[in-house]
Amino acid sequence: MKRWRKCANAGFFGQRRDRFTEYQPQRTLEEKFDLVAQVHQIQGIELKYPTDFKNPGVARDLLAKHQLTLAAVNVDIKDANHFRNGALSARDARARERAVGLIKESMDLAAELGIDLVTTCPLADGYDYPFQVDYRAAWANFIASVDTAAAYRTDVRLCLEYQPHEPHARIMLDTVGKALFVCSEVARPNLGINLDVGHSLAAHETPAEAAALLAAKGRLFYIHTNDNTGDGGDWDMMSGAVHFWHWLELLYTLDRLGYDGWFGADVSPKHMGPADAYKTNSLLLDRMGDWLEAIGADRIGELLRTGADPAAVYECLTGFMVSKPSRGGEE
Amino acid sequence: MNKLAAITGFLGAAHNRYMVYQADRPLAAKLQLASCIPGCEGVEACYPSDFADVKELRRLLGEYGLGVAAVNFRSRRTGQWMRGSFTSERRQERQDVVDDLRRAMDCATELGCRRITTCPLNDGSDAPFETDFLRMYDFAAETLVAACAHRPDVTICIEYKKNDPRQRCFFGTVGEAASFCRYVGLTNLGVTLDIGHALYAEERPAQSLALLAKLKIPYYVHVNDNDGRWDWDMLPGTFHLWEFAEFFYALKKVGYDNDWYAFDVFPKEIDICQNFTAAFALTRKLEEITGRIDRATMEELMTERNPARTIQYLYSLL
Numbered sequence: 256m257k258r259w260r261k262c263a264n265a266g267f268f269g270q271r272r273d274r275f276t277e278y279q280p281q282r283t284l285e286e287k288f289d290l291v292a293q294v295h296q297i298q299g300i301e302l303k304y305p306t307d308f309k310n311p312g313v314a315r316d317l318l319a320k321h322q323l324t325l326a327a328v329n330v331d332i333k334d335a336n337h338f339r340n341g342a343l344s345a346r347d348a349r350a351r352e353r354a355v356g357l358i359k360e361s362m363d364l365a366a367e368l369g370i371d372l373v374t375t376c377p378l379a380d381g382y383d384y385p386f387q388v389d390y391r392a393a394w395a396n397f398i399a400s401v402d403t404a405a406a407y408r409t410d411v412r413l414c415l416e417y418q419p420h421e422p423h424a425r426i427m428l429d430t431v432g433k434a435l436f437v438c439s440e441v442a443r444p445n446l447g448i449n450l451d452v453g454h455s456l457a458a459h460e461t462p463a464e465a466a467a468l469l470a471a472k473g474r475l476f477y478i479h480t481n482d483n484t485g486d487g488g489d490w491d492m493m494s495g496a497v498h499f500w501h502w503l504e505l506l507y508t509l510d511r512l513g514y515d516g517w518f519g520a521d522v523s524p525k526h527m528g529p530a531d532a533y534k535t536n537s538l539l540l541d542r543m544g545d546w547l548e549a550i551g552a553d554r555i556g557e558l559l560r561t562g563a564d565p566a567a568v569y570e571c572l573t574g575f576m577v578s579k580p581s582r583g584g585e586e
Numbered sequence: 587m588n589k590l591a592a593i594t595g596f597l598g599a600a601h602n603r604y605m606v607y608q609a610d611r612p613l614a615a616k617l618q619l620a621s622c623i624p625g626c627e628g629v630e631a632c633y634p635s636d637f638a639d640v641k642e643l644r645r646l647l648g649e650y651g652l653g654v655a656a657v658n659f660r661s662r663r664t665g666q667w668m669r670g671s672f673t674s675e676r677r678q679e680r681q682d683v684v685d686d687l688r689r690a691m692d693c694a695t696e697l698g699c700r701r702i703t704t705c706p707l708n709d710g711s712d713a714p715f716e717t718d719f720l721r722m723y724d725f726a727a728e729t730l731v732a733a734c735a736h737r738p739d740v741t742i743c744i745e746y747k748k749n750d751p752r753q754r755c756f757f758g759t760v761g762e763a764a765s766f767c768r769y770v771g772l773t774n775l776g777v778t779l780d781i782g783h784a785l786y787a788e789e790r791p792a793q794s795l796a797l798l799a800k801l802k803i804p805y806y807v808h809v810n811d812n813d814g815r816w817d818w819d820m821l822p823g824t825f826h827l828w829e830f831a832e833f834f835y836a837l838k839k840v841g842y843d844n845d846w847y848a849f850d851v852f853p854k855e856i857d858i859c860q861n862f863t864a865a866f867a868l869t870r871k872l873e874e875i876t877g878r879i880d881r882a883t884m885e886e887l888m889t890e891r892n893p894a895r896t897i898q899y900l901y902s903l904l
Contacts, residue, residue, distance in 0.1 A: 271603070274601065275750070276664050276707075277664040277665075384821075421816070422854075424816065424818045487815050488816075
């Protein structure tokens with residue numbers, strides 16, 4: 256079983272807020288790095304542009320000090336001042352230019368810091384009500400903006416992260432299908448997708464299937480690990496806390512697909528604190544990998560290849576969980 | 587006719603986990619804003635934020651000619667009761683919430699209001715095995731009975747909600763809230779039926795109402811709409827036109843017609859006054875459409891249970 260490099264998302268190490276409550280104190284970038292460094296299983300960090308790069312020298316020094324690799328630059332294109340009516344899809348050309356400009360700046364920054372991965376979740380591009388948006392114009396703008404951004408420099412890969420909703424009732428880029436549609440329309444090899452597992456679950460997808468589809472088109476550039484209850488809420492829970500079998504299936508699938516990128520993580524610290532949340536998230540990912548190893552990925556592959564029914568597959572999957580497996584109907 | 591009230595929590599700062607949309611404003615400015623919304627006859631005042639000076643609040647309400655639909659007791663507060671209030675594992679926290687709720691009940695009566703509404707948002711759980719549900723029911727009964735006993739002349743309405751900020755709130759559905767009220771068995775413990783909460787809990791609001799009416803549980807109504815996926819606090823009727831008409835029709839039947847509708851409509855980037863104005867106007871429009879339903883015809887249609895005829899009849903009214 257392949258093991259993947261893990262990185263933390265710096266945004267989850269400071270103060271978090273939902274509509275009702277604030278959690279965790281505000282922390283400086285230095286304090287966030289200190290906390291990330293406590294999570295020994297983590298080798299990298301995803302930083303947000305522009306917030307975390309007010310002084311790029313500080314970010315560079317902190318990366319060196321804590322021996323952390325910059326995994327990706329996450330560009331924020333959803334601020335309420337400029338992108339109230341969309342960013343990449345906005346009717347207002349200035350808003351689109353601003354959004355594309357931010358992506359270009361972050362691509363330059365990534366290259367400067369020696370990496371080739373930029374990711375953005377276009378959450379300003381969405382709508383609430385029927386009759387709110389001219390879909391044809393909005394999608395044409397969206398595709399053109401992404402095309403301009405991706406064309407800016409071919410040595411940096413641009414990831415789009417899809418999410419079904421929030422803060423709008425519907426985000427335009429809401430599912431793996433639309434994500435692939437954008438990749439196909441833009442048709443540039445440096446455009447790919449950041450598969451956030453929780454977003455996929457919130458969109459009622461099967462993450463392993465989404466990963467397989469993206470990989471089939473060479474678009475699986477990055478993964479955000481997490482979990483949720485499947486009620487549509489993007490709860491950013493620890494991976495496998497709810498969708499244990501789906502997570503095993505995803506890890507198995509990623510191994511078979513040969514995914515070689517980072518395992519990022521959007522894990523909400525809520526009451527437990529970010530260090531504990533990320534540590535446990537990493538531990539769960541490792542243990543699920545161990546379990547798959549114990550079961551034998553080849554054995555699973557053989558069962559799937561030969562069209563074994565779910566009863567046989569689950570007998571195989573559950574056998575490893577107990578030291579002396581029951582023999583079911585045979586006893 | 588039911589009166590229309592704006593919830594003060596929606597007249598100031600508006601934010602979610604990603605965005606800040608509106609700046610906060612002082613209480614006087616919120617009430618002034620409410621008084622400018624066409625059709626607005628009152629507010630649902632939020633405790634403790636609006637109650638730093640009850641006399642001043644009363645004066646301002648008088649100045650702007652606003653009634654009080656209910657006092658909204660906030661049991662979720664940043665830095666306090668983070669692991670639940672009514673159902674907290676900590677005895678002291680449970681005592682604190684009861685003491686504060688009693689103060690809120692006293693404040694309500696000072697404003698001539700006999701209704702508290704509270705949405706126990708932080709009472710719930712995120713992960714499996716996080717909590718002992720049996721004990722949570724004991725704690726909820728202990729705290730809410732103690733508060734209700736303080737003033738039998740004030741009704742406490744539990745506003746149920748499926749989730750957010752907890753993955754699962756303790757009072758998630760009308761069934762859970764109503765069962766709890768029956769379990770406790772107090773005449774001054776009721777339910778706030780937030781139409782949006784009912785819709786995204788996959789309820790039919792008219793049925794939720796019928797259950798409360800049949801069980802003779804006091805209730806109070808919050809108006810908003812959503813896409814059925816989340817509590818977006820949207821303008822009424824923008825997604826569920828006929829569900830609203832069905833709900834208003836049922837309200838008439840159970841006799842909730844001289845009370846309040848309080849509105850939680852989230853303005854986001856839209857001007858707050860404009861958003862409430864639209865919410866109120868749409869509500870009156872939905873009531874008007876409901877009013878076109880001939881009672882005898884509809885009762886006969888519902889006896890027949892033939893949607894092919896019923897829906898045609900409804901569309902004939904537009």
